[in-house]
Amino acid sequence: MKERGNTINIRIIGGALLSLIIPLAIVLIAVRAWETNFCLEDSFGGDGMLCQLLIKSIANNGIRGLWIDNYLGAPELSSLVDTPFLDLPMGMEIFMLTRVIKSTRAVLWAMYIISYPCIGVFMYVLVTRKLTDYQVLNAAIAIAYSIAPYHFIRAMGHSTLSRYYSVPICVFISMLIIEEEYRKGSPVRYGKFKTICMYLLCLLLGLSNIYYAFFGLVCIFSAVLIKILRTKSVRVLWNEALAVYFTLLGVFIGLFPHIYYTIKYGENSVAGVRYPQETEMFALKIIQLVLPCGYNRIPFLRNMNTAYSTAAFNINENGMASLGLLATIGFICACGIIVSKFAFDNNERTDRPSRRLTLFSFLILVLIVYSMGGGIGTIVAYLITPEIRALNRCSIVISCLSLCVLNILVGKLYDFSKRNKTLLAFYSIVLMAVGLTLYSEVRISDKGWQEPLKERNEICHRFFDDVQNSLEKGTLIYQLPHTDFPESLPSGTMTFYEPALAYVMTDGFMWSYGGIMGRDTKAHDLYIDDGISDDFVNGIKEAGFTAVYIDTKGYDDGGEEIISFYSDELGLSPIISDDASLYLYVLN
Secondary structure, eight states: OHHHHHHHHHHHHHHHHHHHHHHHHHHHHHTTTTTOOTTSOOOSSHHHHHHHHHHHHHHHHGGGGGTOBTTBSTTSOBOGGGSOOSOHHHHHHHHHHHTTOOOHHHHHHHHHHHHHHHHHHHHHHHTGGGTOSOHHHHHHHHHHHHTOHHHHHHTTTTHHHHOOTTHHHHHHHHHHHHHOOOOTTOSOSSOHHHHHHHHHHHHHHHHSOHHHHHHHHHHHHHHHHHHHHHHTOTHHHHHTHHHHHHHHHHHHHHHHHHHHHHHHHOOOSSTTOOOTTHHHHTOBOHHHHHSOOTTOSSHHHHHHHHHHHHHSSSOSGGGGOOOOHHHHHHHHHHHHHHHHHHHOOOOOOOSHHHHHHHHHHHHHHHHHHHHBTTSHHHHHHHHTOOSOOOGGGGHHHHHHHHHHHHHHHHHHHHHHHHHTTOHHHHHHHHHHHHHHHHHHHSOOOOTTTTHHHHHHHHHHHHHHHHHHHHSOTTOEEEEESOOOBSSOOOSTTOOTTTTHHHHHTOSSOEESTTOBTTTSOHHHHHOOGGGOSHHHHHHHHHTTEEEEEEEGGGSTTTTHHHHHIIIIISOOOOEEOTTSOEEEEEOO
């Protein structure tokens, strides 16, 4: 008996190692790690640059940089707490990485690469290893979840969404609620240590990205509902309350700085405002779940996505919701299970796998009803709060549940094939599905993909090195054209968050960009006459600015008028980038 227990433990450890090593190997191959310069800037704007701004904020200000940045929003400081961009565990991860890695781009790369093995291990240890006796199969499903199309699409632009390791936590908690009972009169479920671990996981779920915490709570509440219906007792609500409380406690801890700041300084009614109608704009579409991903390497499958995306209405980030081949198979099977429950009046099977299939399928149904256009999520947005607006983001939760369904069904199919001596056909089908997934859905970078970026990097580095060597630390620099932060449309050909490049590539200067609109408004108030007048210059000098930074891409005329004003009318000599796109003037 002891030998059998040791054998099982070895198999589980082996499965965990597979779930760790293989996703790491896949992502390193996908990004061509052997030829990639992880410090090379390849995102001069967009959400990737926003992530680097936040990394730089934590590097400069410590963990306080999650909420306040002394180097942005000059002559004030930036109240990032008004619109929490990062979850607390991610902030802690960044803090630790910035202690050993100095390049913000390299930190972003490290976070992205680490997320793959972390998700694989969480999925295996918490969920899939419990679903069948075949640990290689369980590890394979965990690996499939870690390399979901959602992961490659969100990538480093949406780093906080790429770290969806907390999703398996809510599936694990839902399974416990359905399958395990508390001891009578005790908050202990099946051992003190394991109970404490369960509550810590609930806390971690609450502290994670607010979308995953929210959809996790939807799953947990749904599991409680199922248990009430099965036991015909509302006492379940009391028994399972601690799991909900600890999850909500995590949410509260994560949002506490924002809540405290709002109480102390008043509500910011401008930054990060969400509207109820946005829940329909960013709603989940079932067709986008089952369509092949838009980057699929098989032209026929890729064209299916393109045909829909170019012709349909309301296409936005919901196009990132593709489940991928394996999860789509599981999703279709889950739909079949749901239909069978309504179509046939069979007694509930008592075996655990069947109960789990019912649970996972029901949770998928609940998430779809909540998140689709005009669904329950829209009702909540209009009647309660519109803060959870991008409902399509529950696709990765549906992916997790769909893969769990597939995991159990493939285990049953293996048993059937073994009994009927058709294992050859079974292995052929499985290998074909896995091979197709790896070939078509792992997003592999092109050879030499960084080459076109090197010239721009060299130009920017030379320019900002000159700036760094020409100014004293603590210098206040006003950035032109002025751009509100966050989520404001830039002018000219500038991209979102591109003004953050100056902050990311220098050290010790105070930049006018990055003050939260509606809160840190002094830089905005100083911006008169488009920055082209003596009154503007005198105003910013009185506020403490001693230099002006100009990005000519922010002007329709390529910056001719404003450069003429500072160079010709004021007679100032600038530091100029090699491509004449960036200028810095030291004011007299």
